Amino acid sequence: MTSASSAPASSSSVSSPAASDIVLEARGITKCFGALTVLHGIDLALKAGEVVSIIGPSGSGKSTFIRCMNMLEKPDAGEILFRNRRVGEKHRGSGDLLGQGELRRHVGMVFQHFNLFPHMSVLENVIEGPVIVQRKSRAEAVEIAMDYIAKVGLAEKRDARPDQLSGGQKQRVAIARALAMQPDALLLDEVTSALDPELVGEVLGVVRDLANQGMTMVIVTHEISFAADVSDRVVFMENGRIVAQGLPETILRRPDNERLKAFLARFHG
Amino acid sequence: MYTWSFAPIIQASDLFLWGAWITVVYTAGSIAIGLVLGLAVCFARLSGIGPLNWFAQGFQELFRCTPLLVQLLWIYYALPLLLGFDMPNWAAALLTLSLYAAAFYAEVFRGGIVSIDKGQFEAGAAIGMSGWQVMRRIILPQAIRRMMPAFINQSVTQFKNTSLVSVISVADLTYMASIVNGQTYRPLESYTVVAVLYFVILFPMMKFADYIEHRMRRGN
Ligand SMILES: Nc1ncnc2c1ncn2[C@@H]1O[C@H](COP(=O)(O)OP(=O)(O)OP(=O)(O)O)[C@@H](O)[C@H]1O
Numbered sequence: 255m256t257s258a259s260s261a262p263a264s265s266s267s268v269s270s271p272a273a274s275d276i277v278l279e280a281r282g283i284t285k286c287f288g289a290l291t292v293l294h295g296i297d298l299a300l301k302a303g304e305v306v307s308i309i310g311p312s313g314s315g316k317s318t319f320i321r322c323m324n325m326l327e328k329p330d331a332g333e334i335l336f337r338n339r340r341v342g343e344k345h346r347g348s349g350d351l352l353g354q355g356e357l358r359r360h361v362g363m364v365f366q367h368f369n370l371f372p373h374m375s376v377l378e379n380v381i382e383g384p385v386i387v388q389r390k391s392r393a394e395a396v397e398i399a400m401d402y403i404a405k406v407g408l409a410e411k412r413d414a415r416p417d418q419l420s421g422g423q424k425q426r427v428a429i430a431r432a433l434a435m436q437p438d439a440l441l442l443d444e445v446t447s448a449l450d451p452e453l454v455g456e457v458l459g460v461v462r463d464l465a466n467q468g469m470t471m472v473i474v475t476h477e478i479s480f481a482a483d484v485s486d487r488v489v490f491m492e493n494g495r496i497v498a499q500g501l502p503e504t505i506l507r508r509p510d511n512e513r514l515k516a517f518l519a520r521f522h523g
Numbered sequence: 524m525y526t527w528s529f530a531p532i533i534q535a536s537d538l539f540l541w542g543a544w545i546t547v548v549y550t551a552g553s554i555a556i557g558l559v560l561g562l563a564v565c566f567a568r569l570s571g572i573g574p575l576n577w578f579a580q581g582f583q584e585l586f587r588c589t590p591l592l593v594q595l596l597w598i599y600y601a602l603p604l605l606l607g608f609d610m611p612n613w614a615a616a617l618l619t620l621s622l623y624a625a626a627f628y629a630e631v632f633r634g635g636i637v638s639i640d641k642g643q644f645e646a647g648a649a650i651g652m653s654g655w656q657v658m659r660r661i662i663l664p665q666a667i668r669r670m671m672p673a674f675i676n677q678s679v680t681q682f683k684n685t686s687l688v689s690v691i692s693v694a695d696l697t698y699m700a701s702i703v704n705g706q707t708y709r710p711l712e713s714y715t716v717v718a719v720l721y722f723v724i725l726f727p728m729m730k731f732a733d734y735i736e737h738r739m740r741r742g743n
């Protein structure tokens with residue numbers, strides 16, 4: 255992936271030297287649904303290779319925030335920066351602004367409900383982005399896609415339709431579909447919440463492998479011990495604000511925030 | 524006791540065949556034009572651009588909430604007074620049928636598209652597709668499958684509705700029945716033959732629609 259970060263002369267937003275290895279950044283993200291303000295000016299910067307987990311009670315705005323990070327939800331205030339370039343309102347970029355299409359080409363997303371394309375086979379689902387968006391040749395796309403399909407352990411299912419797969423298999427295909435774009439970062443929103451308990455492990459295994467291979471990720475999850483395991487940083491959200499964040503052992507094992515303690519107590523029983 | 528006599532009718536069979544052909548032509552023509560217009564109206568409604576949406580919706584309500592016969596008469600007899608020039612009956616017939624079809628098709632298309640899960644739009648967008656790419660690659664292939672039964676039903680209705688053009692003397696199948704009746708004084712045979720001809724054409728279409736619908740139900 256070519257680095258867009260090495261153009262300080264043309265960019266006014268480069269601030270600190272450390273900013274150069276920040277892949278994705280949210281600044282002051284505020285989001286309202288009608289009269290309800292769901293996010294109150296959230297800041298989060300994601301460094302290359304970093305795995306950040308977001309935890310918090312239901313309705314705290316985790317999904318809304320992660321969806322703002324790839325502009326599926328349009329923030330009412332604040333901005334998203336990809337490699338120090340502000341993301342605009344349009345699909346294509348113009349001037350200083352990066353297009354949303356370009357952002358999403360570099361930042362993949364995996365959804366709670368998989369959202370596989372039901373009219374396409376596993377392989378077709380995975381090559382769709384490389385062929386249609388990146389305009390790769392079919393042969394090249396198939397080669398890349400099979401690589402990732404094999405990585406998530408579904409090589410023999412390449413010609414299956416989504417409705418012939420289990421939930422866990424569907425989610426692994428969805429991960430392969432995001433990876434086939436060879437993104438710089440991945441956003442995962444409760445990717446195991448819609449799965450039967452016995453299928454959670456296979457999907458978490460794939461995510462764990464990605465973390466070990468240095469994939470930059472934001473993971474919204476209710477799997478606290480998994481978050482403790484794979485994250486470099488854990489962010490606790492409540493009522494549309496980041497209430498606490500830090501190393502997983504600090505946040506999850508020695509919390510000093512009352513509300514965070516109350517939240518975690520529910521998981522420890 | 525009435526004695527049936529089909530001999531005079533059979534002599535006029537070329538009139539019936541010509542009428543059937545004209546009916547097919549008007550149906551196919553208005554379906555083709557209605558399809559394109561209907562798609563445009565559908566996308567206008569989904570565009571999210573206020574005035575475009577209202578205009579499209581107004582058009583739909585106008586044509587869905589007035590009888591086709593009245594539309595036909597209005598466009599043939601009344602509209603020329605506003606335009607200042609006469610319209611040949613074939614043009615008035617084709618125009619009315621097409622607009623009528625467009626209003627209903629647009630609703631069929633719209634229903635198909637909005638029935639697709641929001642997650643499909645998002646999954647397409649999330650791999651960097653443009654709105655149009657999402658529509659063409661992800662939404663329409665699924666929506667078209669889903670709207671097929673309603674589309675075929677609407678087309679069958681369109682075929683039947685074409686019979687109304689006979690009131691402005693377009694020589695379709697129904698019009699030919701009255702011609703043959705006038706020549707032979709055999710209304711029972713004339714109108715029976717015409718009804719049978721419509722049935723023979725439409726019955727297989729209807730069965731086909733049922734088959735598609737059945738197959739799709741099983742598919743889901
Ligand atoms: N499209 C929407 N329209 C209106 N309100 C919304 C919409 N999406 C989310 N909300 C509201 O925003 C708030 C935050 O929702 P969000 O889905 O971001 O929470 P969450 O932290 O992901 O919760 P969960 O753990 O249940 O997934 C909730 O009060 C929710 O009802």
Ligand SMILES: [Mg+2]
Nearest residue numbers: 316317318444
């Ligand atoms: Mg959520």
